[in-house]
Amino acid sequence: MIKSKLKESNVLVLLILMVFSITSCKEEALIFPPIQQGEAIVAEARPAARPSNLTVISAFNKQIEIYWPxxxxxxxxxxxxxQEAGQLKSVHVDSFDKATxxxxxxxxxxxxxxxxxxxxNTASKxxxxxxQSRPFETDFKVQQMIVSExxxxxxxVFPDTDTDKEFVYTVGYTMDGEERTVESRSRGGATVEVAGLLDETVAVDFAIQVADIAIDRIAITKKSSKPGVLQFKxxxxxxxxxxxxQTGNVQWTNDINEPVTVKIDYIVGGEERSIVVENTDRSEVLSFHVAGEMTPVKMSITGKEGYSLVVQETIATEMPKSAWTAQVSSVETAEGAANGRAISLIDDNINTFWHSTWSSGNNPVFxxxxxxxxxxxKVLSQIGMIRRHNNTGGxxxxxxxxxxxxxxxxIAVEQNLTFISNDSPAAWQDYAIVPVKTRFVRIMIVAPRVSTVTNTHLAEFRAFGY
Known part of the structure; x- marks a missing residue:
């Protein structure tokens, strides 16, 4: 028992070296140990008992243990x-072969x-x-408890106090109006996990109890903590x-290396339909016929734990451009009246085009x-561009x-995307983004198709959203 208590790193061990002043006869020197100078030592193991020392342990449960040499x-x-509470207290010791x-x-x-x-009754000096006294083990466990998402x-996580006693650890909380508890019994420390908490944005109030069966004592504390994010989220x-x-598409990237089930509920022609992919750990695209129309979809994603999350979204069609305005980094005036200007990007005519400045003495570069x-x-979910119809060289x-x-x-929502400026024939190139609310969108053009060319051009821009 002594050895186990001294092993515990948290137990405060005070080695008191007793100093006696010998000023009387030789007989007294035989009865009482001679003077030995020393200092308090904190040790991991008990030293060998000498006539001049005591070993004093501050044990759990507010107990001071004195081991005699x-x-x-x-x-x-x-x-x-x-002294305690203003009163002098005394303990009589007549047996030195056990701890007091x-x-x-x-x-x-x-x-x-x-x-x-x-x-x-001759007395020593x-x-x-x-x-320093120590708390009850139950109190220590709740004080030193570690809570993590x-x-x-x-x-x-409750610490081990290196005893053989059994403790009962109980964590209580309320979920969906129902009171729930998770309990663990063990000798020493314990780890208690509360699972099934789906909303990582909401903190849960927990009531924690640690019960010492041997002495019938319970320590209680409270803790509020948010759960960790479920991986599939x-x-x-x-x-x-x-x-x-004519096709709606839902695309995602699975980079968590865990399988998920994705179900899409949608309506086409007044008929409710569904499409499902089960237990896939790959990046996927689910495609379904929507007759090219604006289509609300309900997407549910279920993780390996069996919990699901539902998201309402929309497969959006192309937005009208009547309220749009455009700005550009530079304008070329030598491309004809219908070309070179910002308005040529949104005039619904793929035969006109915007062109950056190339004819000045100080042409801007990328x-x-x-x-x-x-x-x-608007809620923007997709943009599209088509190259200049009569030029594949720049x-x-x-x-x-x-x-x-x-x-x-x-704010950049997509970076380093690739545009093909020499496809033949010229075709729309569309780019989906995660739906986002915005009033403005900017295309930052960072690299030419031909490294020696410093200007650029584009025929038309379009956007999908609502």
Whole structure:
């Protein structure tokens, strides 16, 4: 028992070296140990007992334990005194072959005085020491409990106090109006996990109890914590919803290496339909016929735990351009009256085109850009571009998609996308993005198709949303 308590790193071990002042006859020197100077030592293991030392342990449950060294045969008893709550208390010791256990009432620093007595009540000089008492094990466990978020839940870790006693650990909480508990019984420490918490944005209030069966004592505390994010929810930012001709598409990237089930409910021609892909850990595209119409969809994604999340989205059609305005980084005036200008990007005519400046003495170089103001905030899910119809020699190859709500502060939603400026025949190239609310969109053109060309051009731009 002594050894196990001394092994515990958290147990405060005070090795008190008793100092005696010998000023009397030789007989007294035989009864009481001679003077030895020393200092308090914190140790992991008990030192060998010498006539001049005591080992004092501040044990759990507010107990001070005194272990006696070898005592002279002339010593018959000892008196230990200390102050508590303003009162002087004393403990009589007449057996030195076992520990003297002193229960105290408070968590505080106690001062003790020890006096030895011979058979004829001759007293030694007073030797004093101080020791900090320790809490009950139950109290210590709730005080030192570690709470952390785990996937879809919260974990509670209770420390081991290196005893053989059984403890009951209980975590209570309320979910969906129902009171629930998770319990664990063990000797020593424990880990209790509360699972099935789906909303990582909402903190849950927990009531924690630790019960010491041996002494019938319970410590109680409270803790509020949010659960960790369920892995399958991390896929949500990758979902894109877009139209290709008559077909609606839902695309996502699975980078969590866990299987998910995705179900799409949609309506076409007034008829409710569904499409499902089960237990896939791959990136996927689900395609379904929507007759090229604006189509609301309900997407449910289910993780390996069996929990689901439902998202309402829309397969959007092309937005009308009547309220749009365009701005460009530069304009070329030598391309004819219908070309070179910003308006040529949104005039619904793929035979006209915008062109950056090439005819001045100080032509701008990459990057070039153009921006579109939709006139009001929209949910943008897809953009499209088509190259200049009568030129495959220039153009650009790489661009970013940026959004803004004020036309001056921009956020990139897609970067380093590829545009083919020499496809034949010229065709629309569409790019889906995660649906986002925005009033402005900007295409930042960062690299030419031909490295030696410093200008660029584009025939038409379109956007899908609502």
């Amino acid at each position: 070898q005592i002279s045969d002339r010593v018959r008893r000892a008196m230990v005194t200390y 256990i002193i229960p105290v009432q408070e968590i505080a620093t106690y001062s003790f005085d020890v006096v030895y007595y011979t058979e004829d 007073v030797t004093s020491f101080q020791v 785990i996937e879809g839940g919260v974990r509670f 991390r896929l949500l930012p990758s979902f894109k919803y877009y139209l290709r001709g 990057p070039h850009w153009f921006s579109i103001d939709f006139g009001s905030e 153009g650009f190859s790489t661009f970013h998609i940026e959004i803004s709500n004020n036309g001056s502060d921009w």
